[in-house]
Amino acid sequence: MTETSKPVLLSGIQPSGHLCIGNYVGALKNWVTLQSSHKSIFLVVDLHALTVKQVPSELRNRCLSFLAQYIACGIDPEQSLMVIQSHVSQHAELSWVLSSLTYMGELNRMTQFKEKSTRHNENINAALFSYPILMAADILLYQADLVPVGADQKQHLELARDIAQRFNHNYSETFTVPQPYIPKQGARIMSLQDPASKMSKSDKNLNNLISILDPPDVIRKKIKRAVTDSGKEIIYQPEDKPGLANLLVLFSVLTNKKIQNIVADYQGKMYSHLKEDLGEIAVEVLAPIQDEYSKIIKDKKYLNGILKNGAEQASYIARKTMSKVYRKVGLVPYPR
Numbered sequence: 052m053t054e055t056s057k058p059v060l061l062s063g064i065q066p067s068g069h070l071c072i073g074n075y076v077g078a079l080k081n082w083v084t085l086q087s088s089h090k091s092i093f094l095v096v097d098l099h100a101l102t103v104k105q106v107p108s109e110l111r112n113r114c115l116s117f118l119a120q121y122i123a124c125g126i127d128p129e130q131s132l133m134v135i136q137s138h139v140s141q142h143a144e145l146s147w148v149l150s151s152l153t154y155m156g157e158l159n160r161m162t163q164f165k166e167k168s169t170r171h172n173e174n175i176n177a178a179l180f181s182y183p184i185l186m187a188a189d190i191l192l193y194q195a196d197l198v199p200v201g202a203d204q205k206q207h208l209e210l211a212r213d214i215a216q217r218f219n220h221n222y223s224e225t226f227t228v229p230q231p232y233i234p235k236q237g238a239r240i241m242s243l244q245d246p247a248s249k250m251s252k253s254d255k256n257l258n259n260l261i262s263i264l265d266p267p268d269v270i271r272k273k274i275k276r277a278v279t280d281s282g283k284e285i286i287y288q289p290e291d292k293p294g295l296a297n298l299l300v301l302f303s304v305l306t307n308k309k310i311q312n313i314v315a316d317y318q319g320k321m322y323s324h325l326k327e328d329l330g331e332i333a334v335e336v337l338a339p340i341q342d343e344y345s346k347i348i349k350d351k352k353y354l355n356g357i358l359k360n361g362a363e364q365a366s367y368i369a370r371k372t373m374s375k376v377y378r379k380v381g382l383v384p385y386p387r
């Protein structure tokens with residue numbers, strides 16, 4: 052490894068649903084900014100996706116599609132590693148060891164488990180429960196310093212830190228204790244039809260989200276139909292007018308304009324003006340990404356090369372960590 056001086060950055064997205072403009076603004080865009088100052092690893096966490104029922108052929112295609120979308124959004128394969136989680140078997144191995152250091156009580160407190168087990172109450176499986184341990188393994192395996200995540204993942208990251216500290220304390224200094232990187236409030240895009248909840252790539256109602264790959268007309272239509280609030284005036288009031296506030300936030304992050312300036316520009320105009328303009332802006336931002344995507348997704352050889360390089364380099368780091376871990380917990384080294 053050459054660039055040992057740069058801090059290690061690691062993040063991942065679960066390949067379920069459709070990557071959406073919320074992922075772009077809240078995650079991918081930040082990854083692109085951070086990648087040059089870090090040794091970055093971006094995962095497609097396919098093992099995590101198995102916690103909910105998947106159609107196997109769709110899952111396989113979606114993993115490649117997500118990878119191509121990472122690249123189309125600006126992740127540079129020359130600078131950053133892109134890895135499909137299951138290609139590095141040590142994720143699952145480390146997860147097992149870490150599960151012996153994680154208490155049931157800790158997992159029971161995870162709000163995302165509570166929320167997901169309500170949503171998927173027909174399939175509350177053990178992997179859904181131990182999901183945060185696998186996530187801790189993802190992070191600790193590569194000795195990550197910085198982990199960009201949405202606010203909803205903060206609790207999982209705290210658990211990863213606790214597990215790392217516990218291991219270091221029980222055995223000896225082994226893991227870097229990771230720092231969360233949580234983007235500012237403004238980067239949190241909410242559902243278009245239900246601005247009280249986060250825009251989710253796995254939402255069954257596709258009108259709630261703008262997919263990175265939605266065609267221009269679909270994008271315009273979804274924004275036009277987004278719920279806004281009673282009243283006419285264009286003002287930023289997240290409490291009283293959450294729908295409008297969400298559109299203003301999206302407008303602001305896509306144009307890098309301050310919300311107060313946008314509000315000033317739309318004085319005396321109607322919601323429909325704002326929506327029409329925002330539709331065009333979203334189309335414009337996504338067009339080059341979609342262009343790039345359509346080229347990349349056809350080039351299986353190129354994608355394969357990136358995955359192979361990612362898997363090889365990641366495996367190298369992962370093997371080093373795992374052999375340390377197995378030795379420290381008292382397992383017999385592989386005979387040579």
Ligand code: TRP
Pocket residue numbers: 061062063064065096099185186189190198199200204207
């Ligand atoms: N649990 C994360 C999410 O749902 C995805 C994830 C898995 C992740 N492993 C990770 C994020 C490691 C950051 C680092 O958003």
